[in-house]
Amino acid sequence: MSDTTSTTPAFDFHTREPFWQAEWKSRNSFSVPDxxxxxxxxxxxxxxxxxxxxxxxxxxxxxxxxxxxxxxxxRAQGFSVLHPMGWDAFGLPAENAARERGxxxxxxxxxxxxxxxxxxxxxxxxxxxxxxxxxxxxxxxGQQQKLFLDMLxxxxxxxxxxxxxxxxxxxxxxxxxxxxxxxxxxSGALIEKKTxxxxxxxxxxxxxxxxxxxxDLDRWPERVRTMQERWIGRSEGARVRFPLHNPxxxxxTDLDGIEVFTTRPDTLFGMSFVGIAADHPVALHVAKxxxxxxxxxxxxxxxxxxxxxIEAAEKRGFDTGLxxxxxxxxxxxxxxxxxxxxxxxxxxGAVFGxxxxxxxxxxxxxxxxxPVPSVxxxxxxxxxxxxxxxxxxxxxxxxxxxxxxxxxxxxxAKKASIERLxxxxxxxxxxxxxxxxxxxxxxxxxxxxxxxxHCPSCGAVPVPDDQLPVVLPEDVTFDRTGNPLDHxxxxxxxxxxxxxxxxxxxxxxFDTFVDSSWYFARFTSPHAANPTVPAAADGWLPVDQYIxxxxxxxxHLLYARFFTRAMHETGHLGIDEPFAGLFTQGMVTHESxxxxxxWLYPEEVERRGEDVVxxxxxxxxxxxxxxxxxxxxxxxxxxxAIIEKFGADTARxxxxxxxxxxxxxxWTASGVAAAARFGQRVHRLVSSVAARDAVDAGHEAAGDxxxxxxxxxIAAVTEALEAFTPNVAxxxxxxxxxxxxxxxxxxxxxxxxxxxxxATALTLLCAPMMPHLAxxxxxxxxxxxxxxxxxxxxxxxxxxxxxxxxTIGVQVLGKLRGTIQMAPDAPKDExxxxxxxxxxxxxxxxxxxxxxxxHVPNRIVNFVVAG
RNA sequence: GCGAGCUUGGCGGAAUGGUAGACGCACGAGACUUAAAAUCUCGAGUCCGUAAGGACGUGCGGGUUCGAGUCCCGCAGCUCGCACCA
Numbered sequence: 010m011s012d013t014t015s016t017t018p019a020f021d022f023h024t025r026e027p028f029w030q031a032e033w034k035s036r037n038s039f040s041v042p043d044x045x046x047x048x049x050x051x052x053x054x055x056x057x058x059x060x061x062x063x064x065x066x067x068x069x070x071x072x073x074x075x076x077x078x079x080x081x082x083x084r085a086q087g088f089s090v091l092h093p094m095g096w097d098a099f100g101l102p103a104e105n106a107a108r109e110r111g112x113x114x115x116x117x118x119x120x121x122x123x124x125x126x127x128x129x130x131x132x133x134x135x136x137x138x139x140x141x142x143x144x145x146x147x148x149x150x151g152q153q154q155k156l157f158l159d160m161l162x163x164x165x166x167x168x169x170x171x172x173x174x175x176x177x178x179x180x181x182x183x184x185x186x187x188x189x190x191x192x193x194x195x196s197g198a199l200i201e202k203k204t205x206x207x208x209x210x211x212x213x214x215x216x217x218x219x220x221x222x223x224x225d226l227d228r229w230p231e232r233v234r235t236m237q238e239r240w241i242g243r244s245e246g247a248r249v250r251f252p253l254h255n256p257x258x259x260x261x262t263d264l265d266g267i268e269v270f271t272t273r274p275d276t277l278f279g280m281s282f283v284g285i286a287a288d289h290p291v292a293l294h295v296a297k298x299x300x301x302x303x304x305x306x307x308x309x310x311x312x313x314x315x316x317x318x319i320e321a322a323e324k325r326g327f328d329t330g331l332x333x334x335x336x337x338x339x340x341x342x343x344x345x346x347x348x349x350x351x352x353x354x355x356x357x358g359a360v361f362g363x364x365x366x367x368x369x370x371x372x373x374x375x376x377x378x379x380p381v382p383s384v385x386x387x388x389x390x391x392x393x394x395x396x397x398x399x400x401x402x403x404x405x406x407x408x409x410x411x412x413x414x415x416x417x418x419x420x421x422a423k424k425a426s427i428e429r430l431x432x433x434x435x436x437x438x439x440x441x442x443x444x445x446x447x448x449x450x451x452x453x454x455x456x457x458x459x460x461x462x463h464c465p466s467c468g469a470v471p472v473p474d475d476q477l478p479v480v481l482p483e484d485v486t487f488d489r490t491g492n493p494l495d496h497x498x499x500x501x502x503x504x505x506x507x508x509x510x511x512x513x514x515x516x517x518x519f520d521t522f523v524d525s526s527w528y529f530a531r532f533t534s535p536h537a538a539n540p541t542v543p544a545a546a547d548g549w550l551p552v553d554q555y556i557x558x559x560x561x562x563x564x565h566l567l568y569a570r571f572f573t574r575a576m577h578e579t580g581h582l583g584i585d586e587p588f589a590g591l592f593t594q595g596m597v598t599h600e601s602x603x604x605x606x607x608w609l610y611p612e613e614v615e616r617r618g619e620d621v622v623x624x625x626x627x628x629x630x631x632x633x634x635x636x637x638x639x640x641x642x643x644x645x646x647x648x649x650a651i652i653e654k655f656g657a658d659t660a661r662x663x664x665x666x667x668x669x670x671x672x673x674x675x676w677t678a679s680g681v682a683a684a685a686r687f688g689q690r691v692h693r694l695v696s697s698v699a700a701r702d703a704v705d706a707g708h709e710a711a712g713d714x715x716x717x718x719x720x721x722x723i724a725a726v727t728e729a730l731e732a733f734t735p736n737v738a739x740x741x742x743x744x745x746x747x748x749x750x751x752x753x754x755x756x757x758x759x760x761x762x763x764x765x766x767x768a769t770a771l772t773l774l775c776a777p778m779m780p781h782l783a784x785x786x787x788x789x790x791x792x793x794x795x796x797x798x799x800x801x802x803x804x805x806x807x808x809x810x811x812x813x814x815x816t817i818g819v820q821v822l823g824k825l826r827g828t829i830q831m832a833p834d835a836p837k838d839e840x841x842x843x844x845x846x847x848x849x850x851x852x853x854x855x856x857x858x859x860x861x862x863x864h865v866p867n868r869i870v871n872f873v874v875a876g
Numbered sequence: 877g878c879g880a881g882c883u884u885g886g887c888g889g890a891a892u893g894g895u896a897g898a899c900g901c902a903c904g905a906g907a908c909u910u911a912a913a914a915u916c917u918c919g920a921g922u923c924c925g926u927a928a929g930g931a932c933g934u935g936c937g938g939g940u941u942c943g944a945g946u947c948c949c950g951c952a953g954c955u956c957g958c959a960c961c962a
Contacts, residue, residue, distance in 0.1 A: 231880080231881095232879090232880045232881065232956090232957080235879070235880060235957090236879085236880080236957060236958075239878090239879075239957090239958065240958080242961065244961070244962090246962080269962080270961095270962065271962060272961090272962065273962080284962085324960080348960095349960085350960040350962090351960080351962075352960075352961070352962085354961095355961045355962075356961070356962060357962095359962090360962045361962085362962090363962095367962070368877085368960095369960055369962080370962085372960095441961085441962095443961060559956080559957085562957080563957085563958090666888090666899090666900070667888050667889060667899085667900065667901085668888065668889070669889080672882085672889095673955095674888080675887090675888065677887090677888085677901075679901055679902070680888080680900080680901065682901095683900065683901065684900095686914095686915095687900090690915090693915090734890095736888090736889075736890085736899085736900095737889095737890070737898090737899085739899075739900080740889090740890070740898065740899035740900075741898090741899080742899095743898095743899050743900070744898080744899070750916090754916090816895070817895080818894070818895035819895085820894085820895085820942085820943070822942080822943090823894095823941095823942065823943045823944095824943095825895055827895095828895060849928095849929080860942090861942060862942090863894090863942050863943075865894055865943095868894050868895085869894040869895070869943080870894095871894080871942050871943060872942090873942050873943095
């Protein structure tokens, strides 16, 4: 190899990368047993599994490269590492493909999986492929059906009516995000609200523990915890019942009052109206014989879906003519309004309006000329002169004009008012949660069948264990609207497991968030006959490091946390929290290019000096800012093309360089080229060392400096990987490479041992990022030695971390005036003397009186002077 | 509206309260080459100065400190999330 000319590429990734991949595979380098071995600590690294959309994109490459760095690093550190991969394989795009192109969702999905698996494997990730799972396979979803039935038996599931977005043209239910301006995204039809009987998981019963244990997730990003906290939405207050003064005829007895949730019971004396949601039972009752009320309600419903954002500021209402009395002040009564800003699905769907203490109530009162009684006095204001203006009172205040609450501060008044309400039997303190139960029924084909049979006499009957899994029928058609499961000729017709009479299967399938709520547990025993195997699941879980996009900060992570608890309750897991550490990585962005004809792909343009031009005709192209890659702007890069042109190691190295992983990173052609260049440079250098420097050379003093750099680099890279900053590790490896290049140029055999040591360290330290190159280099350095994947992480020797001399900055009044070289830990008086002797410092001190001398050993000297 | 995060050279970024700008990109100069590519070396925050050196400098304004990119208070801009949550 020593006579290699500089024109041939040193590292032929086209052949070497597949070679090492095959080598790892044949040695089962990345497989681990279902039960973690007792002789080593376990480490479970997991990246969020992908939806098989068709092609891997560079965002995936970044996600999985990060995870692979962790996995390979931990493996080298002596951990037994579980690092599995699978597919979030159910979902709507497969059905859309079926409708648009006539391809069966299963076929479409499995083909996509094959393509994407191929790309992942070509990237050389250290995955245990024997554990691969696809959620669309009965082996997986059948176990999910068991989990569901156990939760049903355990009282964690409920069937109840719920309203959905119904597209009357496509005859399908739409998710909220599929409803655009009140119309179906595909059909354009006006969406209707339709009430269906649906299955719910009782996540709200877990609101308290889900909230409480957030504080223990100290290796989660603060903002994810905050988002979940707000989503769960605990709020303390009171429920208060307002008796109807003038109930209209025909009112049900349970409608003889209006129940309100409030966090401000202390402001009851400031009440000027009660607001109810458009869908509130009282509102609906009023609308029965009041066309105007009905018209207003219908308008509110429309606004609910379409112009919500535009009209957000506009408070509107309708006076029902009903009045309620104030329980704390029974002599008074206030009107009941239907108000568009009151939500039916929060609290009780009714509020009492205290305009002086709530901006919305104030806006509403001003608009409709309702009174604004002043009951909250801001600290420092005078009761006789204070008036509420355009802003409601918030912040520190005391109550006044409020009977027995007068003079109390907000907190005391809340307490006192609740006590009074409870004494009167008209209210009580409650904790209200924003989190609502999780509706999991979807009227779709491509999902996990809900394992229930509906019998006319027995009702909803669980499918018995010996009839599981309930498998999706293959022979379905998408040539008509609606759910194919529903119009399948035979599938849904079964006999009741209970009584044997003719019954029908549930044709709804699970929300695909269910599939991803427990896959991390299934990975620990992916082929077991039960959902989990306790020794495996409890041995490997929790996931030590979970890595994925911030877009899953709330739903997926919250559902997975809930599911883990539910699986604990039903005996499938022994833990409560699935993910001990969470890392959310940023997006990959790219410049966009366009000319007058439209957007251009990056490969259609090239840089010429300052300009970017079209490759085909040289015309100048307009360059847009770097933003999230999207097909519509054509600012995408294909991982497959990058691998073919530069190799997997280059792609991996590049996505780990420069940008810290939690931030967005910009994909640039020059950055990829630099990564490729670096890999080749390392290969040239290490080849040179391997060819020239004897394996058994002894260390000589000439190599001391290089040794120090080597060990400092080992320490620094280790620290950087521990801190999840591979970009910093990359920088340190550049430095080691430069130092080795300097030593390589010197024709000094005294450097031989130090060069070998540096080359070996460089190889091992690069390995988590560029594993194939590292194997090639190690094979050059030690042809008979072990593979890199079988080697331990290098250890920095403390002796060589010590520096020979330190550069100490010398400041005068905090301004740097010079630097001095000193032996490490030199005595203070020597350092100060040398500092004063530094010519530039001496000049700055001249004629000044020394007030104070600051000395931070090995770092800085600061002279404080006067005069 | 509420909340979180971010703001450092031409660009991406580094920096336990202690020499700001490591490392990389782009750029410039040079070496090698008939030439180019590749490779290698050197340079570079801005301004003043031939230089030595000096002034300024981490979004803006204050503060704490011998010393602030870093800590505290206020403000602005950008990004993201939630959004009439009673």
